[in-house]
Amino acid sequence: MPEANGPLPPYAPPSASQRSLLRRRAASFGHAFRGVGMALRSELHLQLHAVATAVVLGAGFYFGLSLVEWALVSLAVASVWAAELFNTAIETLTNLASPGYHPLAGKAKDVAAAAVLLAALGALAVGGLVFGPKIWALLPR
Numbered sequence: 001m002p003e004a005n006g007p008l009p010p011y012a013p014p015s016a017s018q019r020s021l022l023r024r025r026a027a028s029f030g031h032a033f034r035g036v037g038m039a040l041r042s043e044l045h046l047q048l049h050a051v052a053t054a055v056v057l058g059a060g061f062y063f064g065l066s067l068v069e070w071a072l073v074s075l076a077v078a079s080v081w082a083a084e085l086f087n088t089a090i091e092t093l094t095n096l097a098s099p100g101y102h103p104l105a106g107k108a109k110d111v112a113a114a115a116v117l118l119a120a121l122g123a124l125a126v127g128g129l130v131f132g133p134k135i136w137a138l139l140p141r
């Protein structure tokens, strides 16, 4: 480990194994973005989330949220997106594994949907607590 302000170690170009690691990491990001794109194209719920996210970000800038408020809103928005994406993945796998009716398939889908509901309720609570007082203050009295 070089001393602070000490001489920098000589530049070593990434080795072949490091380059392939970087390529794999970059490919993983590509797969993840492709997953978001595919889910967005097929799922109406996610399209609505995209609109809701744009509205929330716009409202956040309009009201000039504090850093902590931005952190809470970001977590709430991300948790709903994550829950929806997991739900889509579980629905897709369930349809593949059990195209016909099966109580376990129904259970998997219901539990995945419950996770979305929970994330959405949490986001609603955060949205109400962060934006509620600001909107209230704008209302004419």
Ligand SMILES: Nc1ncnc2c1ncn2[C@@H]1O[C@H](COP(=O)(O)OP(=O)(O)OP(=O)(O)O)[C@@H](O)[C@H]1O
Pocket (backbone or CB within 6 Å): 043, 045, 091, 098, 099, 100, 101, 102, 103, 105, 106, 107, 109, 110, 113
């Ligand atoms: N293969 C199945 N076997 C048993 N029950 C199922 C099956 N598929 C769906 N269900 C039941 O029907 C409900 C709705 O399933 P569906 O696949 O239509 O999901 P959804 O919530 O309408 O999804 P989305 O609207 O996001 O596509 C499930 O939550 C589950 O209770």
